[in-house]
Amino acid sequence: MRSDPPLAIETDGLVKLFGPTRAVDGVDLAVPPGTVHGVLGPNGAGKTTTIRMLATLLKPTAGRARVLGHDIVGEADAVRSAVSLTGQFASVDEELTGRENLVLVCRLLGMAHRPAGERADELLDAFGLAEAADKLVSDYSGGMRRRLDIAASIAVTPDLLFLDEPTTGLDPRSRNQVWDIVRVLVAAGTTVLLTTQYLDEADQLADRISIIDHGRIIAEGTSGQLKASVGSGAFRLRLHDPDARPGAERLLARTLGVPVAVDGDPVALSARGAAPERITRALGELVEAGIVVEEFSLGQPSLDEVFLALTGHPAEPARGDEDDEQEEGAA
Amino acid sequence: MSATTDTPTTSAAPAVSEAILRAALSDHSRPPRPSAASASFTFAWRAILKIRHVPMQLFDVTMFPIMFVFIFTYLFGGALAGSPREYLQDLLPGILVMTVTMITIYTGMALNNDIHKGVFDRFRSLPIWRPAVLVGMLLADAVRYTLASLVVIVLGLALGFRPDGGPVGVAAAVALLLVFSFALSWVWTAVGMRMRTPETVAQMSMTVLFPLTFASNVFVDPATMPGWLQGFVKANPISHLTTASRQLMHGEVEMGSIMAVLAWSVALVAVFGPITMRMYARER
Numbered sequence: 001m002r003s004d005p006p007l008a009i010e011t012d013g014l015v016k017l018f019g020p021t022r023a024v025d026g027v028d029l030a031v032p033p034g035t036v037h038g039v040l041g042p043n044g045a046g047k048t049t050t051i052r053m054l055a056t057l058l059k060p061t062a063g064r065a066r067v068l069g070h071d072i073v074g075e076a077d078a079v080r081s082a083v084s085l086t087g088q089f090a091s092v093d094e095e096l097t098g099r100e101n102l103v104l105v106c107r108l109l110g111m112a113h114r115p116a117g118e119r120a121d122e123l124l125d126a127f128g129l130a131e132a133a134d135k136l137v138s139d140y141s142g143g144m145r146r147r148l149d150i151a152a153s154i155a156v157t158p159d160l161l162f163l164d165e166p167t168t169g170l171d172p173r174s175r176n177q178v179w180d181i182v183r184v185l186v187a188a189g190t191t192v193l194l195t196t197q198y199l200d201e202a203d204q205l206a207d208r209i210s211i212i213d214h215g216r217i218i219a220e221g222t223s224g225q226l227k228a229s230v231g232s233g234a235f236r237l238r239l240h241d242p243d244a245r246p247g248a249e250r251l252l253a254r255t256l257g258v259p260v261a262v263d264g265d266p267v268a269l270s271a272r273g274a275a276p277e278r279i280t281r282a283l284g285e286l287v288e289a290g291i292v293v294e295e296f297s298l299g300q301p302s303l304d305e306v307f308l309a310l311t312g313h314p315a316e317p318a319r320g321d322e323d324d325e326q327e328e329g330a331a
Numbered sequence: 332m333s334a335t336t337d338t339p340t341t342s343a344a345p346a347v348s349e350a351i352l353r354a355a356l357s358d359h360s361r362p363p364r365p366s367a368a369s370a371s372f373t374f375a376w377r378a379i380l381k382i383r384h385v386p387m388q389l390f391d392v393t394m395f396p397i398m399f400v401f402i403f404t405y406l407f408g409g410a411l412a413g414s415p416r417e418y419l420q421d422l423l424p425g426i427l428v429m430t431v432t433m434i435t436i437y438t439g440m441a442l443n444n445d446i447h448k449g450v451f452d453r454f455r456s457l458p459i460w461r462p463a464v465l466v467g468m469l470l471a472d473a474v475r476y477t478l479a480s481l482v483v484i485v486l487g488l489a490l491g492f493r494p495d496g497g498p499v500g501v502a503a504a505v506a507l508l509l510v511f512s513f514a515l516s517w518v519w520t521a522v523g524m525r526m527r528t529p530e531t532v533a534q535m536s537m538t539v540l541f542p543l544t545f546a547s548n549v550f551v552d553p554a555t556m557p558g559w560l561q562g563f564v565k566a567n568p569i570s571h572l573t574t575a576s577r578q579l580m581h582g583e584v585e586m587g588s589i590m591a592v593l594a595w596s597v598a599l600v601a602v603f604g605p606i607t608m609r610m611y612a613r614e615r
């Protein structure tokens with residue numbers, strides 16, 4: 001096993017049905033050991049269900065998966081011995097203190113009474129929770145809970161860590177702390193499977209990213225590859241005057257030779273796939289036409305754009321925005 | 332307690348130290364997995380800790396028994412046995428049985444409350460003997476049942492209950508009661524797994540327990556009951572348990588009812604243990 005390390009995670013057509021709902025609909029993953037693999041997708045895409053199957057909490061309806069060389073159904077116990085799970089809803093006991101939580105997990109992992117206590121204190125220190133050690137977890141902030149959760153997951157350093165949406169609902173500062181923790185873990189040799197609906201999170205942490213939608217992997221690659229697959233970077237600009245936008249749109253379409261998109265922002269326009277020299281020319285023509293450009297940018301496509309290009313719908317469901325608008329309209 | 336500040340902890344959160352974190356990770360060795368007993372006792376410890384944090388959880392095992400003893404002794408005593416004191420000699424073992432079996436309902440409610448929380452995902456993803464979570468909970472409940480039994484017995488003694496079997500007889504009766512309650516709890520863990528909310532668990536359990544406890548020989552001699560009811564009362568495990576408790580406490584031991592109680596206990600665990608574990612292993 002040491003000489004030829006197997007893939008840390010290897011799935012083949014993993015399917016999970018909940019009644020008629022195909023929550024996971026044929027997922028194939030291949031994650032080499034020592035890497036961070038991001039599974040990126042919107043709410044309800046099947047990320048959590050996939051992770052729960054790999055962590056042996058759910059039995060797949062069809063398909064096979066091996067985690068660290070062990071079959072997740074036939075050798076579930078061997079899988080459990082080598083992985084840790086940090087669930088989407090903090091997998092800690094709110095009715096116990098932080099310290100008690102860690103002692104509990106250490107004891108359940110087989111440590112004797114005294115080593116369990118020492119390990120708990122060590123972890124509390126490492127995760128900046130020493131001061132809150134004897135407070136009930138129900139009084140913890142979201143960020144503290146998350147850190148405690150991850151601390152519990154590495155009470156014995158796992159070979160593979162499942163992180164299910166580790167920063168959902170956290171403030172930016174706590175989110176950065178979690179990212180730092182993940183980086184240290186990976187540097188120490190732990191393989192991480194990370195689900196997220198944040199594109200920048202996958203971009204920041206993951207070596208490779210699988211994009212999942214409606215229970216299927218629709219694209220896989222490094223962040224750079226995924227961006228490149230969409231074509232060249234997006235050219236965006238914002239005008240000073242919204243009334244000038246129709247004119248600017250006509251001008252850009254003609255000069256750039258690619259379709260021009262008008263955003264929800266009334267002064268914003270964007271185009272994808274235009275040649276850089278055409279963009280330079282178009283900027284000159286806008287000045288000559290007396291259209292004032294406030295700002296413009298040319299860059300690699302964001303993962304958001306990748307998602308849009310691959311699925312035809314944005315990664316962040318636009319549903320919330322529409323609801324807001326409808327409510328405003330009705331009021 | 333360590334010195335803690337009351338300021339919102341996120342903003343003042345000490346930065347996670349990379350160096351300390353790295354050091355904390357260095358140890359890759361995994362201890363041998365805990366034995367079934369060790370894992371069960373760890374879960375029992377978890378339940379006891381919760382009681383320590385919120386002692387109000389003991390309200391049911393203290394107030395219930397006190398209420399039951401007072402109400403039934405003075406309500407029925409004069410009418411049924413001539414005097415409350417007279418009635419108490421027969422009633423107290425029955426009240427003990429009724430109180431503790433009623434309290435077993437909370438096992439299912441607590442489980443139902445617990446199982447939907449994220450922490451169960453962690454428990455289920457650990458390489459431990461799977462029934463340990465439930466066995467641990469039930470062991471901790473045995474502590475609660477013992478406490479309730481103590482309340483009933485001490486109060487009974489104060490009101491004039493005089494067991495001829497002495498301390499040994501009383502202890503034996505309580506032990507038998509604990510065995511049966513542990514077994515009965517598996518019924519409620521199964522119900523607790525099945526139902527959506529703790530409230531529905533309570534309703535379901537009460538619907539079963541109410542007729543079981545009242546249609547028994549706890550309060551009155553079944554001789555005056557109609558024949559069909561007598562049949563039910565005779566088969567009722569609560570009646571066997573009550574009879575066994577009376578005999579043990581008053582030092583007139585007959586193995587018949589004790590064996591019946593033990594047989595019921597084994598049967599309950601044999602049937603509802605696997606059902607509960609099947610539901611536990613199945614996803615949520």
